[in-house]
Amino acid sequence: MLKDDESILIEGAQKMGINLQKEQIKKFSRYLELLSQWNQKINLTSLKTSREIIIKHFLDSISCIKVISKYIDTEGIRVIDVGTGAGFPGVPIKITCPSISLSLLEARKKKTIFLEKLGEEMNFQQVEVLNGRAEAFGKYPEHREKYDIALSRAVAHLSTLSEYCLPLVRVGGLFVAQKGRSYKEEIDKALKTVRLLGGELIGVENIRIPFINQERYLLVIKKIKDTPSKYPRKEGIPQKRPLYF
Numbered sequence: 305m306l307k308d309d310e311s312i313l314i315e316g317a318q319k320m321g322i323n324l325q326k327e328q329i330k331k332f333s334r335y336l337e338l339l340s341q342w343n344q345k346i347n348l349t350s351l352k353t354s355r356e357i358i359i360k361h362f363l364d365s366i367s368c369i370k371v372i373s374k375y376i377d378t379e380g381i382r383v384i385d386v387g388t389g390a391g392f393p394g395v396p397i398k399i400t401c402p403s404i405s406l407s408l409l410e411a412r413k414k415k416t417i418f419l420e421k422l423g424e425e426m427n428f429q430q431v432e433v434l435n436g437r438a439e440a441f442g443k444y445p446e447h448r449e450k451y452d453i454a455l456s457r458a459v460a461h462l463s464t465l466s467e468y469c470l471p472l473v474r475v476g477g478l479f480v481a482q483k484g485r486s487y488k489e490e491i492d493k494a495l496k497t498v499r500l501l502g503g504e505l506i507g508v509e510n511i512r513i514p515f516i517n518q519e520r521y522l523l524v525i526k527k528i529k530d531t532p533s534k535y536p537r538k539e540g541i542p543q544k545r546p547l548y549f
């Protein structure tokens with residue numbers, strides 16, 4: 305990583321109250337290299353410069369850590385990143401909080417091949433890559449209601465996303481969605497769905513990403529009761545026919 309890029313990463317993290325250690329900076333640097341290499345073969349990100357990747361992927365991903373730790377002790381927790389793509393936000397969070405156990409769930413096989421390779425190169429412990437759709441994993445007994453936190457960024461509207469994520473979260477755990485400025489409208493439309501699926505909105509946190517002036521919000525939803533067994537519905541249905549009431 306070039307010195308200027310490294311400074312952006314270190315300074316940006318510090319602005320969010322995170323002090324990155326040498327080993328972690330090395331990991332981000334390797335991640336950047338691999339992303340750039342693989343992006344020439346498969347479409348992993350539309351961002352072109354290292355600076356953009358550092359700010360809009362790395363810093364954006366770790367921006368939720370301080371907020372989440374207000375709600376739950378993150379030490380050793382089990383986290384699933386639903387629709388992780390090239391590993392966002394899950395991988396930067398794992399680099400920053402190595403004690404978490406992370407499942408990276410992604411529907412597209414090609415992207416999961418990248419994630420497998422990344423895991424090997426970074427020598428990650430307690431990271432598993434899951435290839436398939438959230439609707440299927442939400443039904444499997446080894447994944448249903450097994451996670452302390454389900455996270456997701458840029459995957460679907462809140463109603464659809466709740467049907468992907470809430471079945472995976474244990475009662476007492478959290479579903480955390482990273483959203484842009486349409487968050488209010490999404491909440492209005494999806495609040496009843498969230499409740500139906502066992503969730504309760506307990507926080508809306510405005511986040512600042514260093515070096516850019518874009519609105520970001522974290523919707524923090526607590527799982528307060530079991531998700532009814534008929535959810536999630538069949539693959540594709542939550543997106544085609546979102547549960548709006």
Ligand code: SAM
Pocket residue numbers: 386387388389390391392393409410411412415436437438439456457458459468
């Ligand atoms: N979360 C990443 C990010 O913020 O850069 C990727 C965002 S990308 C726009 C959405 C990703 O979600 C795609 O890689 C897509 O294959 C995946 N995806 C969409 N629906 C999914 C589902 N039902 N189950 C698993 N993955 C899904």
